[in-house]
Amino acid sequence: MNPKANLEKRLKNLTEAFENLDKFIDGLGINIPNMAKDKITGLLKSKDITQLMDAIKESRPPRFVIMGRTGVGKSSLINAMFGSYLAKTSPVEIGTTETQQFNYVKDGEVLFEILDTRGIKESSTNDSQTAESALNEAIEQFEPDAFILITNASDRSSSLKEDINYLNTVRNMINSKLPIVTVINKIDELEPARIKDANEYSSKKISNINLKAQNVRVTMIEEEIENVHVIPVSSYIEWTHETPEELSWEKQAQLEIEFDGRYNIDELVDFLEDNIDLKASIYLMMHYKIDQAIRKIANKFVKAFAGIAGAVGLSPIPLSDIYILVPLQMILISLIAYLNGIILDAKGVRDFFIASGGVAMLGVGLRFVAQQGVKLLNITIPGVASAISGGIASSGTFAIGKGAISYFIDDLTMEETKKNMSRDQQDYDSGNEV
Template sequence: MKDDKMKIEQRLQNMKKFYVKAGDMIDNLPDAIPEKTRRMLKDTILGDKDLKKLMEGIESHRPPRIFLIGRTGVGKSSLVNALCGSYVAKVSDTVSCTENANIYQCKDGDRVLMDILDTRGIAESESLDNKVSAEDALIKDINEFTPDVAILMLNCTHRDDVSSDVQFLKKLARQYAEINSIKLPIVVVINKCDEMAPTRYKTPSEYPQNKIEKINEVVQYYKGIIVRNGLKIENIISVSALIDWMTPDGMEIDVEDIANLPQYDIDNLQIAFDGRYRIEELLDILEEAILDFEAQMGLRMAARLTEVVRRIANHLNNIFAGISATIALTPIPVSDIYILLILQAVLVSLIASLSGRDISIDTAKEFIFSMGGIAGTGFAFRLIAQQASKFLNAVWPGSGSAVSSAIAGGGTAAIGKAAMSYYIDDKTMDEVKKKFEESKEESASNK
């Protein structure tokens, strides 16, 4: 499913209603589903601590507050766009602090993605007057802003002597900890790796070894300055935030000219070329660095909404596979076929709801049968194999049920992965069927 603005909002709303939908679906299961199974479903799904924590994060997340410090031209706005994967830093100026710092809100429509305190390097800042130094003014602004993480941005192609910026951050981090009784996490980002020679290679997967080695040399250069100045950081990473944009009708546009476009085109800019390098790794680093859970979830909502959806769906899949395996331990052949089908249909329906679609149990059943091949024959054969294994109980008590359990759990997991491919990743049905077969084979090889 594509992450356009309306669908993002719909997805968030559906995710917030997830528990209500799950509870209602379990309560309204057909009478053929035993009450014991219903209770197990409710207790396992609604009582799962990890799932509950993820859902609470969606309900109570807040935009992360990011303090950016970097010299003019280092690419701070480009980094914000690269993190979000869309043109959002058409940032709107909401509060002007001093001549040296501004607080911005990055928005996607009406949704606030992140708050950013944007500053120049301390070496480029100027005093307000004879009584207030630029450094003191910035420290005051930063303490009022209470950032969740600080990002020191450096230029990969300019080996600046940033000792003054590093010393400032060191002083700031110490004062911030004293005032707020919490440390200020600092991440160093070396941007514009795409401009490192040979510059003709802009696609990260095509970076030659000599380019990568030069990038690593710059990282070591800046790391040396940081170490010598005694600044404690969470991590340091080299990235490229390069994205070329185009209008909805396919016209490529220079970043400098975007402001002159009609508002509709600005709101619907698309990626013409994606030259982002190690941005996913940077997101991992930022998530780990941010200490506040609500802000951490806010970063995921801003930059990794699909990943959050997939994480919840994967967790659901594991829960349902486990329940299916438990139910399939029933030693009586055929007794659990219908229950397993309903369980799998509930799983498919819940995964679809996470993606922003609302489908019925019957629609989910149709999806399951379509995975089994023409007219569901393949699925039927697998059910027969799963149930037939229970006749082994007559020879070796319990052995057939164990085989049945493994088949049921693996089959449910494969169906869940297929549903994620179709409803979350927006794959075609042919691609989804291929994914289903791969998941089955993987499950079988692990037994």
């Protein structure tokens, strides 16, 4: 099976397991009181985890409004995001607005739904009022996940101002929380323009890029438009044919990259994944780079589990918090290992728990657990009345989840894993977790 089909199958199994939580918890082979089990089941049905599970089950192609004048590189940017020359479905023309809607497809699968617009300025009608309301309506019906405004490194700021104000107005009409990202494409053309390989960009070129991005950010601020992310990129790719647009779509699909001049495309994809609807985000992860998808989805689980762990101490039950936290973390560990195709039994989870020092990260009460080691995690906890603070419960869970990623996904040694875990816990405590 290919890696994507493999991951899809694992995710499907995971969501099914979560639909039968009691059985899932029993499968961990630990003996915990029913009251603890109920509490854990309740926590795992929290909003964050449920949303994540639903997003996995119902993932769908992202919908982007891409705006930029002719030749700015709208199509190239999309190809650059996937590293393939993608076929487009036949465009659906939207009124007289020079706006088209189509899907980008690879191997018969829709990757993106795009509303491609050059904006209202380049409209062919003279009646700009009509053109604008037609475009507004088209965007509203499209229900975008994000707006991508593309400009070029050499563009003047006046048209940028006009475009960004227009997008901002439309955004506010639909949903003011939708992300807008201003992509400065063709930054490879900044001096020294002869350098096309991103690995070889000189410090001069990089400072030109930063300066350009800064200028665009200032424009956004001057226009008083908030929540606009600015990303400079190059979509420059030379394909195995000089004029791919002249080929049939069958031939286009076979094109390969002859020279790869892409710069910063990862940052754009990361930004989109972090800021769009979770269903579209998971889809994008699964279709962008499959090896990264596993890590990214694992990270989503780590954050969600850290969040619910923080709530463990909040509603007191007459049980030690570790009855809840330890199984919760065990579930997280086995889930992360499973995402990478590793099926851990209860002993495997426990071994990781103890070797990584994960138990000690929960503070005094659990340090005792650590000393007791295997015997204790069997799990009949003698009267350890540990009131673990929500903060430690969260950061300890965060660190152990990150540790599981280091060890089971990134294949680091236990030494390296432990080092990362203490750094991750500190980062989490100081509020700059990644």
